Amino acid sequence: MAIGVATRAAPAALGQVVTEGYLTQPMLLGSMQLAGGRLQGLATVNLEGLTLRRGEINLGVYGEGYVDRRHPHTYLHEAMLGTEARLEPARFSVFAGKGFVPFGTDDPMVRPFVKYPVNHHLAQVMERVLVVGAIGVGPVVMELARFNGDEPEGPADWPNAGRALDSWAARLTASVGRSLEVAVSQARVESPEFATGQGLDQDKRSVSARVVRDRGMLRYALVEWATTRELGSSGRTTFRFPSLLAEGMIAARGVRLAMRVERTERPEEDRLDNPYRSVRPLLDFNVLGQTRWEIATLGMAAPPLRRRWITASPFVEGAWHRPRALARPAALDPEVFYAARQLWTWSIGVRMHAGTMRPRFGRYGVAMPATSATRAPAASTPPADVPTRDKRRASSTLRTTAIGCIVPTPSPLSHAS
Numbered sequence: 001m002a003i004g005v006a007t008r009a010a011p012a013a014l015g016q017v018v019t020e021g022y023l024t025q026p027m028l029l030g031s032m033q034l035a036g037g038r039l040q041g042l043a044t045v046n047l048e049g050l051t052l053r054r055g056e057i058n059l060g061v062y063g064e065g066y067v068d069r070r071h072p073h074t075y076l077h078e079a080m081l082g083t084e085a086r087l088e089p090a091r092f093s094v095f096a097g098k099g100f101v102p103f104g105t106d107d108p109m110v111r112p113f114v115k116y117p118v119n120h121h122l123a124q125v126m127e128r129v130l131v132v133g134a135i136g137v138g139p140v141v142m143e144l145a146r147f148n149g150d151e152p153e154g155p156a157d158w159p160n161a162g163r164a165l166d167s168w169a170a171r172l173t174a175s176v177g178r179s180l181e182v183a184v185s186q187a188r189v190e191s192p193e194f195a196t197g198q199g200l201d202q203d204k205r206s207v208s209a210r211v212v213r214d215r216g217m218l219r220y221a222l223v224e225w226a227t228t229r230e231l232g233s234s235g236r237t238t239f240r241f242p243s244l245l246a247e248g249m250i251a252a253r254g255v256r257l258a259m260r261v262e263r264t265e266r267p268e269e270d271r272l273d274n275p276y277r278s279v280r281p282l283l284d285f286n287v288l289g290q291t292r293w294e295i296a297t298l299g300m301a302a303p304p305l306r307r308r309w310i311t312a313s314p315f316v317e318g319a320w321h322r323p324r325a326l327a328r329p330a331a332l333d334p335e336v337f338y339a340a341r342q343l344w345t346w347s348i349g350v351r352m353h354a355g356t357m358r359p360r361f362g363r364y365g366v367a368m369p370a371t372s373a374t375r376a377p378a379a380s381t382p383p384a385d386v387p388t389r390d391k392r393r394a395s396s397t398l399r400t401t402a403i404g405c406i407v408p409t410p411s412p413l414s415h416a417s
Contacts, residue, residue: 002026005114005349007057013068013275015339023051025109027077029358042080042099042364048072049155055276059321059343060118060293062266064151065280070116074127074152084365091136093365098159100362101125102132102143102171103187104206105224107361112220112249112258114317114347118293119243119264123206123226125169125187126362127152129159136366139175143367144168149190153280163197166190173367181210194281200230200238221248238284241265254303262295268332288331294322310354317347
């Protein structure tokens with residue numbers, strides 16, 4: 001998997017126009033069955049530590065010490081092992097390892113846009129050591145997890161052993177019909193931005209509705225509300241960062257057109273000499289203010305080009321950004337920092353992938369119900385000679401699948417979500 005992309009931001013930090021190119025989201029993904037299909041394994045290797053060391057220009061995005069640049073994820077992005085069982089009418093699963101916490105919505109990697117939304121660190125929790133159990137009855141699934149609260153401090157970082165399972169999360173998902181999915185989740189994350197545990201804790205909440213359709217012009221839609229409260233030692237709210245996001249995709253004659261609108265508030269953190277990096281570890285007095293980002297993004301993808309086992313799809317994206325300080329005078333005023341009231345970014349590139357796409361990220365075992373809202377798009381399903389999920393469960397053969405970049409296709413989503 002890889003995306004070759006060139007991006008122009010006008011302006012970016014300090015009023016400078018930035019034009020850069022990247023190989024972003026270079027990953028290998030695999031799955032396997034062990035013990036006669038009784039054990040299931042998932043793994044994702046992410047090579048952004050090699051290709052995105054300075055971060056990918058992405059105005060508004062923040063997290064893990066990067067500002068206006070998306071940080072590289074850890075090399076071992078995911079490694080989960082688990083099992084499923086059934087006791088009618090309920091279904092059960094337990095998975096453990098390093099992976100995605102059952103909170104919020106799907107990772108932006110499996111959604112129609114290359115550039116991440118500002119709310120990535122408000123609406124998802126990932127790359128943690130966790131144990132997650134799920135129970136499903138009919139169309140309703142409940143997930144519960146314990147996990148390490150500390151965020152990675154670099155691509156090669158591993159969660160701290162002394163912080164083992166100090167945080168928790170819960171998510172309730174209901175499938176309505178064949179295309180609609182509604183989810184509510186909450187998480188308590190202990191000191192995510194101070195690895196040794198002396199930082200602010202986070203109380204996170206999310207509500208979302210997601211539609212995926214196999215036919216018709218509208219193929220995908222998502223509406224989500226998320227909020228993160230940062231808590232002081234007394235448990236009182238020190239900062240609150242809300243977000244509201246809506247996105248969708250239509251398809252006609254193989255061309256996909258997607259739109260996203262977002263309104264998210266982010267912290268303005270004390271910067272280093274590099275204006276795209278912030279102080280870590282982060283303490284409450286390193287937060288200099290709060291900025292509201294209003295962003296509208298449009299993307300268009302051409303019909304995919306297939307050559308044997310490789311698929312490629314050209315795309316373009318454009319975004320309008322309006323950041324505003326929520327209090328004045330502000331220690332960091334975005335109008336001064338960017339030397340503009342409105343910011344623009346344009347991106348052009350090509351998505352490439354090989355192999356069979358995984359349906360979604362961040363859901364394990366019975367949390368992946370077989371409905372239209374949660375299965376892989378039609379164009380991403382395995383060919384006839386590749387076993388389906390149920391057939392793989394009945395097989396004792398170890399099978400791994402290498403996956404390339406998630407490519408927009410004439411299917412519910414631009415890729416495997």
